[in-house]
Amino acid sequence: MEVSGRIKMIDETKTYGNNGFRKREVVVTTDEQYPQHIMVEFTQDKCDLLNNYGVGEPVKISINLRGREWVNPQGETKYFNSIQGWRIEKLQPEAPAGGGYQAQQPPMPTAQDSFEPATNFKEEDHDDLPF
Numbered sequence: 001m002e003v004s005g006r007i008k009m010i011d012e013t014k015t016y017g018n019n020g021f022r023k024r025e026v027v028v029t030t031d032e033q034y035p036q037h038i039m040v041e042f043t044q045d046k047c048d049l050l051n052n053y054g055v056g057e058p059v060k061i062s063i064n065l066r067g068r069e070w071v072n073p074q075g076e077t078k079y080f081n082s083i084q085g086w087r088i089e090k091l092q093p094e095a096p097a098g099g100g101y102q103a104q105q106p107p108m109p110t111a112q113d114s115f116e117p118a119t120n121f122k123e124e125d126h127d128d129l130p131f
Contacts, residue, residue, distance in 0.1 A: 001062070001063050001064070001065065002060055002061065002062055002063065003028055003030065003038050003040065003060075003061050003063055003083075004028070004030065004031070004058070004059065004060045004061075004091065005028040005029045005030040005031055005035070005036075005038070005058070005059070006028065006029050006031070006056055006057065006058050006059070007026060007027070007028055007053060007054065007055050007056060007057050007059055008027040008028065008029045008037060008055065009025075009026065009027040009055065010024075010025075010026045010027075010050055010053060010054070010055065011024055011025040011026070012024070013047045021043070021044070022043060022044050022047050023041055023042070023043050023047065024041070024042045024043075024047040024050055025039055025040070025041050025042075026039070026040050026042070026050055026053075026061075026085070026088075027039050027040075028040065028059065028061060038083065039083065040061055040063060040083045040084070040085040041082060041083065041084055041085065042084070042085045042086075042088075043084065046085065046086055049085075049087070049088050050088065053088065053090070057090060058090065058091040058092075059088055059089065059090055059091055060088070060089050060091055061085045061087070061088045062085065062086055062087035062088075063083050063084060063085050063086070064083075064084045064086060065081065065082075065083060065084075066081065066082045066083075066084050067079060067080065067081050067082075068080050068082075
């Protein structure tokens with residue numbers, strides 16, 4: 001599977017545990033009617049694949065969906081999903097018709113730039129969203 005979009009954030013490589021497990025996260029914002037901010041994790045030697053990329057670049061990331069089961073100390077079973085990247089490549093900006101020069105896209109606004117926080121929200125209010 002693949003996810004395409006512009007890089008919104010690239011985190012530093014982090015090391016966990018005595019075995020030196022490495023993980024690095026990148027967030028890609030999709031280019032669609034309702035853009036999604038998809039966090040993809042790269043692990044171990046794949047962390048270094050992100051070294052040559054920066055915020056704002058259009059990319060395509062090859063991914064695998066991973067799921068795992070965990071039983072907490074109270075005996076409850078929990079399930080977790082992750083999106084694991086294994087390849088990343090730069091996408092060329094689409095050329096306009098006629099082959100002319102295309103100016104660089106301005107940075108995408110963040111949700112904080114676009115919306116004011118709700119002040120009249122009550123937990124008991126019903127909404128009709130399907131999710």
